[in-house]
Amino acid sequence: MNVFIRLQxxxxxxxxxxxxxxxEMNKNIKCFVFAVLVVFTAPVLSAQDxxxxxxxxxxxxxEELVGANVLVQGTTLxxxxxxxxxxxxKNIPPGVYSIRISYVGxxxxxxxxxxxxxxxxxxxxxxxxSAAVTAEEVVVTAERVLSNEAAIxxxxxxxxxxxxxISQEQIKRTPDATSSDALKRVTGVxxxxxxxxxxxxxxxxxNGTTLNGVSVTSTDTxxxxxxxxxxxxxxNLLENMVVTKTSTPDLPGDFTGGLVQINTLDFPDxxxxxxxxxxxxxxxxxxxxxxxxxxxxxDWLGFDxxxxxxxxxxxxxxxxxxxxxxxxxxxxxxAPLNLSFSFAMGDKMNIGEEDLFGYVTSLSYRTGYQRTxxxxxxxxxxxxxxxxxxxxxxYSVLWGAIVDMNFRFSGLHKISIQNSFNQTGEDKVSxxxxxDENEQNLKTEVTEWDxxxxxxxxxxxxxxxxxxxxxxxxxxxxxxxxxAKEPDRRTSIYTRNIFYSDxxxxxxxxxxxxxxxxxEQTQNFGLDFSLPLFDAKFKFGGLYEKxxxxxxxxxxxxxxxxxxxxxxxxxxxxxxxxxxxxxPGKFAMERLDNERDPYTGEQELIAAYAMLDxxxxxxxxxxxxxxxxxxxxxxQLVHTVDPEISEPTPFTARVKNIDVLPSVNxxxxxxxxxxxxxxxxxxxxxxxxxxxxxxxxYDYNVYEGVFGNPNLxxxxxxxxxxxxxxxxxVGELFAISYFHKELQDxxxxxxxxxxxxxxxxxxxxxGQNHGWEIEFRKSFGFLRTLEYEGVxxxxxxxxxxxxxxxxxxxxxxxxxxxxxxxxxxGTREMQGQSxxxxxxxxxxxxxxxxxxxxxxxxxxxxxxxxxxxxxYLDVFEEPRNVxxxxxxxxxxxxxxxxxxxxxxxxxEKSFTYRDGAKYKKLNYGRTFSLQASxxx
Numbered sequence: 001m002n003v004f005i006r007l008q009x010x011x012x013x014x015x016x017x018x019x020x021x022x023x024e025m026n027k028n029i030k031c032f033v034f035a036v037l038v039v040f041t042a043p044v045l046s047a048q049d050x051x052x053x054x055x056x057x058x059x060x061x062x063e064e065l066v067g068a069n070v071l072v073q074g075t076t077l078x079x080x081x082x083x084x085x086x087x088x089x090k091n092i093p094p095g096v097y098s099i100r101i102s103y104v105g106x107x108x109x110x111x112x113x114x115x116x117x118x119x120x121x122x123x124x125x126x127x128x129x130s131a132a133v134t135a136e137e138v139v140v141t142a143e144r145v146l147s148n149e150a151a152i153x154x155x156x157x158x159x160x161x162x163x164x165x166i167s168q169e170q171i172k173r174t175p176d177a178t179s180s181d182a183l184k185r186v187t188g189v190x191x192x193x194x195x196x197x198x199x200x201x202x203x204x205x206x207n208g209t210t211l212n213g214v215s216v217t218s219t220d221t222x223x224x225x226x227x228x229x230x231x232x233x234x235x236n237l238l239e240n241m242v243v244t245k246t247s248t249p250d251l252p253g254d255f256t257g258g259l260v261q262i263n264t265l266d267f268p269d270x271x272x273x274x275x276x277x278x279x280x281x282x283x284x285x286x287x288x289x290x291x292x293x294x295x296x297x298x299d300w301l302g303f304d305x306x307x308x309x310x311x312x313x314x315x316x317x318x319x320x321x322x323x324x325x326x327x328x329x330x331x332x333x334x335a336p337l338n339l340s341f342s343f344a345m346g347d348k349m350n351i352g353e354e355d356l357f358g359y360v361t362s363l364s365y366r367t368g369y370q371r372t373x374x375x376x377x378x379x380x381x382x383x384x385x386x387x388x389x390x391x392x393x394x395y396s397v398l399w400g401a402i403v404d405m406n407f408r409f410s411g412l413h414k415i416s417i418q419n420s421f422n423q424t425g426e427d428k429v430s431x432x433x434x435x436d437e438n439e440q441n442l443k444t445e446v447t448e449w450d451x452x453x454x455x456x457x458x459x460x461x462x463x464x465x466x467x468x469x470x471x472x473x474x475x476x477x478x479x480x481x482x483x484a485k486e487p488d489r490r491t492s493i494y495t496r497n498i499f500y501s502d503x504x505x506x507x508x509x510x511x512x513x514x515x516x517x518x519x520e521q522t523q524n525f526g527l528d529f530s531l532p533l534f535d536a537k538f539k540f541g542g543l544y545e546k547x548x549x550x551x552x553x554x555x556x557x558x559x560x561x562x563x564x565x566x567x568x569x570x571x572x573x574x575x576x577x578x579x580x581x582x583x584p585g586k587f588a589m590e591r592l593d594n595e596r597d598p599y600t601g602e603q604e605l606i607a608a609y610a611m612l613d614x615x616x617x618x619x620x621x622x623x624x625x626x627x628x629x630x631x632x633x634x635x636q637l638v639h640t641v642d643p644e645i646s647e648p649t650p651f652t653a654r655v656k657n658i659d660v661l662p663s664v665n666x667x668x669x670x671x672x673x674x675x676x677x678x679x680x681x682x683x684x685x686x687x688x689x690x691x692x693x694x695x696x697x698y699d700y701n702v703y704e705g706v707f708g709n710p711n712l713x714x715x716x717x718x719x720x721x722x723x724x725x726x727x728x729x730v731g732e733l734f735a736i737s738y739f740h741k742e743l744q745d746x747x748x749x750x751x752x753x754x755x756x757x758x759x760x761x762x763x764x765x766x767g768q769n770h771g772w773e774i775e776f777r778k779s780f781g782f783l784r785t786l787e788y789e790g791v792x793x794x795x796x797x798x799x800x801x802x803x804x805x806x807x808x809x810x811x812x813x814x815x816x817x818x819x820x821x822x823x824x825x826g827t828r829e830m831q832g833q834s835x836x837x838x839x840x841x842x843x844x845x846x847x848x849x850x851x852x853x854x855x856x857x858x859x860x861x862x863x864x865x866x867x868x869x870x871x872y873l874d875v876f877e878e879p880r881n882v883x884x885x886x887x888x889x890x891x892x893x894x895x896x897x898x899x900x901x902x903x904x905x906x907x908e909k910s911f912t913y914r915d916g917a918k919y920k921k922l923n924y925g926r927t928f929s930l931q932a933s934x935x936x
Contacts, residue, residue, distance in 0.1 A: 049091045049092050049116075049118065051090050051092065051116075051121040051270075052092060053122070054086070055085045056126055057125070059129040065081055065085050068101060069101070071099070073099070074097060077089050083408065083414050083462055083464055093116075094118045098114065106130055109126060109139075109140070110139045121270055160626035160665050161246035161247065161248050161665045162244075163246070165242040199245065199257040206255065206256040206257040206685055207258050207260065208252055208258075209261075209262070210261050212264060212416075212458060213476060241261065241263070242263075243258050245257075249610065249611040249663055250539060250609055250611060252607075254632075254683070254685065256685055264404060271346070271347040274933060277339075278929055278931035278932070279338060280337065280929035281337055282370060282371075282926070282927045283906065283925040284371040284372075284924065284925030285370050286337050286338065288335055289334050289335075291331075293327070293447045296308065300367070302397040302424055302451055303425065307327075308449055309487065310515045316588075321582035322582050324577075326577050326579070327447075327488070328492065329573050330429050330447060335371075336369070338366070338929075339367050340367070344361070346359060347359060351407075355407070355409050357406070357407055359403075359404065359405045361403045364400055367396065372392045372922055373922070374392065374703065375388075375389050375918075377919060390432035391431055392428060392431075395428075396427075400421060400423070402420045403419045412463065412466070413462070413464070414461065416458070417459055418456075418460075419455070419457045421453070421454070422454050424451065426449070428449075431444070432444040441495065442493070442494070444492070444494075445491070446492075446700045448700070452484040455481050457478060457479050459476065460474070460477075472531070474526075479524075481522070482518075483518070484519075485516070485518075486517075487516075490513050491698075492511045493508065493510075493511070494506035508573075510557045514553055515554045521547070525543070525545075526542065526543040528541030536612060537612075538610075539628075540609060540610040541608070542608040543605070543606070545603075545604070547689075548601070549601040551695070553598060555591065555592050555597065556591050558577070562586070568581055597695050601637065603689075606633045606634075607630060607631065608630070609628060611627065612625070613625075621668070624666070625664070625667075626663075626664075626666075629663070632658070632659045633657075634657055634686065635654070636692065637654055638693050638708075638710065639651075639652050640693045640694050651710060653710035657714055661682040661684070663679070664679065665679045665681075673728060675724075677725070680720055680721075682716070684714050685714065686714045691709065691761045692709065702759075704756070705758035714745065715763070719741050721737065721739045732778055735776075737775075739771060739773075740769075742767075743764075744765070745763040745765065748761070748763075748815070748831035748832070749865075751867065764817060767815035768813070770813075771810045775807035776806055776807070777804075779802075779803045781800050783797065801847055802843070804840070805843070806840045807837075808837070809838075828867075828874070831864050831866065834861050835862070837859075837861070840857040840858075849889070850890045852886075852889075853886070855884070856883070857883050857884075860879055862877070862878055863876060872913065872915060874913065875911055878912060880907045880908075880909060882907060885900065896933050897930070898930070
C-alpha cells in the first residue's frame, strides 16, 4: 500500500513536471497540486513504523490514570498517559513485543504478544490494579486483553450510576451513519422519527441531552419539544455515547428518564476523512406528484429568501392586501428521490515534544420529501362526530456543521473549543376534506414554511495540578442560540352545504395569514474541582445558566366589507386575493393578534454540588460508593396574559424553586464480570417556556390547537433503582433492573374537546412509576469452540458470526386524578408512558465477503397519548410493530455500500379513545435507502 502510494506520488510529480515543460504550466498551480498531494499522503508515507495508542484505567473504579508509564520492552520507546489517561508510542519497528505498564501505588502489568505492524496504529487499552488489591506483577497476553475490550468494560465499571452506552470500538463494527443509528443499539433506548429518544418507554420531555457536556434542546422546527435531533452527529466522529439512568450530583438535575451524553472525538488516533452519499425512496412520497408552495430561491438552504417577508408597517387593510404576494395557490411537483451527503475529517499533530493539537470537523446535508396520509375521527363538545381525510406533503432540508479544536499542553492541561451549527427548513402543504361539527362539507388548506437555526459554542479547560495535591480543575463557558421563523402561513377554509354536490361551488371565509418569530439564547458557565483523597476522590463545583426567549406573531384575516359581493369567495384560490379585489366594499385585511399572542421568557439557574467517590473493601469484597447532593436555585418567568380573565390582562407566570437533590449510588463489584448496583436519586422536571405561555396556536402537524398553562409547577421525582449486570464474554451482556419513581406534580398533556381538539399542559398531584427491564447481548462465537469436524464444524463456525441483542421493559404507572364529569377519584396511566417496550436485533457478519446484515424489531404497549377532559375521552396511541433492515457490504478498501429498509411493514400510527373508538390515523409509508461511504 505504501509503496503503491509512493510510486503514484512520484509518477504524479514526474507527470506534472513533464506536462509543465511541454505546456509551461503556471508554477503556482504545480506547487498547489504538490502541496495537496503531500498533505493527504504524508501521514501514509511517513508511517514506516508502527504506533501503539490507548488508555490506562484503574481496574476497580474505571478512572483514567494520569501519569502512568507505558514501556515497549526491549527498546527505549515509551510514553506517559496524559490528562485523559491516553498514551501514544510512535516509531515502533514492526515486531512482537511485551508492553510494561506501571504507576505509583499500582501493581505492574505486562502484556505479552503485542504485534506491531508497519504503518498501522494498534489500539491497546488496559486496566491496572491498586497494589492494595494485588501486589504481584500481572502478566497477560495481548490476545486476551484485546478480546476483553478493556475500554468497553472500563466504561461500564467507571460509571458512577446506573446506565448504558456504546463505545467507539462498538460503533466501528457497525454500519451506523449517525448518532441516532448508534443509539438504537443501546439498551432500553428507542428512537422515534429516527431522531427523538425515549428511555425506558418514557417520553422525550423527561429526558435530557448533552453534547460534549453542554445541555442542548430541540433542533426540530417543532419548538414545543424538549428534544435533540440525534440524526445530526456523524457516528464516525463519536468517542462514545452514555445513557445515564440515575443521576449523580455533578450532572444536571432536570432529567428523570435518562440523560444522553454525546461525546465527539477530540484527538483522533490518525487522520480520518469520510465521505458519504445516500438516496432514499418512500413508497408514499417519492416519484409521485406532491403539493408544494411556490417557494423561494434559498429554500434548498433552509432559509427564506424574503419572498415570505412580513407585511410593511403603516399600511391600511386595503393597501396591505394589494402589496402582499398572491401566493395562495400551490404547485404540483413530482418529488425526486431523497438525497443526503456528509463529509467529516479529523486529525492531530504534535506541537513540540509534549504539546498536541487535534481537530474534528464535519458537514452534513440532506433533503427529503414526505407525504403523510391522515384520517381524523373525533367527537366535539356537543357529541357531534367529525370525519376528515387528508394528506400533508412536506419538503425538508437539514444541514449542519461541527468544528471542534483541542489543545493539550505538557500532558496535564487541555483547552477545547467546540462549535456546532444546524439549519432546518420545511415546506408543508396540508389538505383535509370531510364533514365539520355543523354538518357542512369542509375543505381546509394550509401552506407553511418553518425554518430554525441553532448554534452551540463551548470553550473549556481541564487541568491537573500535581503541586496542589493533584487537584483537578475543569471549567467551561458556552453560548447557544436558536432562531425559528414561520413566515406567511396561509390557511383557507372552504364550506358547502352537505346536501349540495358538484358543480355547486365551495365558499371560503376569513382566510388567515400569519408571520411568527422565536429567538432564544443560553449562556452557561461551570467550574468543577476534583481532589484525590488516597483511593477516593472528592468533587465539588457550581453552574450558572441564563436563558432568554422572545416570541412574536402578526396574525391577519381577510374580511369582506360588503356581503353582497360574496361571489368573491367562490373564485379559484389563485384569483380570490388578486390586488384588484381589495378596496372599499371588497376585501380588507384586519390584524387580529393581541396581547395574548406574543410572550417573552427568562430563566436563571444557579447550582452547586458536592460528592464523594469512595472505593472500599469489606471482607475482601470490593464496593464503590458515590454520594452527595446538588442544590439548584431556578427561577422561570414568562410574561404572558392571565388565562382566567376574558380581557387580555398582563400576567407573569413564575416558577421559582430551590431544590435539594441528594443522590447515592452503591456498586458491589462481585468479580471482574459482575456488578450489583443500587441507587437513590432525586430529580426535577421543569416546564418549558411554551408550556407556560397562554398563547394559542393551531398545529397542523397533529391537527390540534395548542395553548399553554401559566399556572404550571415544576415536577419533583424520587427515584429508586437496582441492577444486576454481567459481562460473560466478549461483547456479551446480561442485566436485570428494577426501578421505582415517585412523582409529585407530574407535567402531562390534556386534550380539551371543543369544536376542534386542543391540547394544553397540567400538573397531576401524585403518581408513581415502577417496573423492571431485562437486557441481553449474546454472541454465537462459542460455536467456534465446539469440537466438530467436517461439514457440521464448518456450519457451526460460519454461524458463530451471529449475534442477538434484546431488551424488554415493563412499566406500571399510576397517577391520581378526579374525573371532572363523575367527580370520582381514581388512578390512571401516566401520560406518554408505555406499559411495555420490546426491542430485538439480530445481526450477522458473513466471514468470507464481509457482508453485515442487521434486522431490528421494536414495539410498545398501548400508551396514553393525551388525558381527556373526561376519562372516556382519553386518547391512546396503539402499538406498532416496526421492522427495520440494513445490509452493509464492503466493496473495496475504504468503500462501503449500505442498503436499508425502514418500517418494512409500513404500519399505521393509530390513535383511539379509551374504549377503542377511532380518533386519528397517520400513514408514512416505508422507505428504502442506499448509501455509499468512503473513508481515507
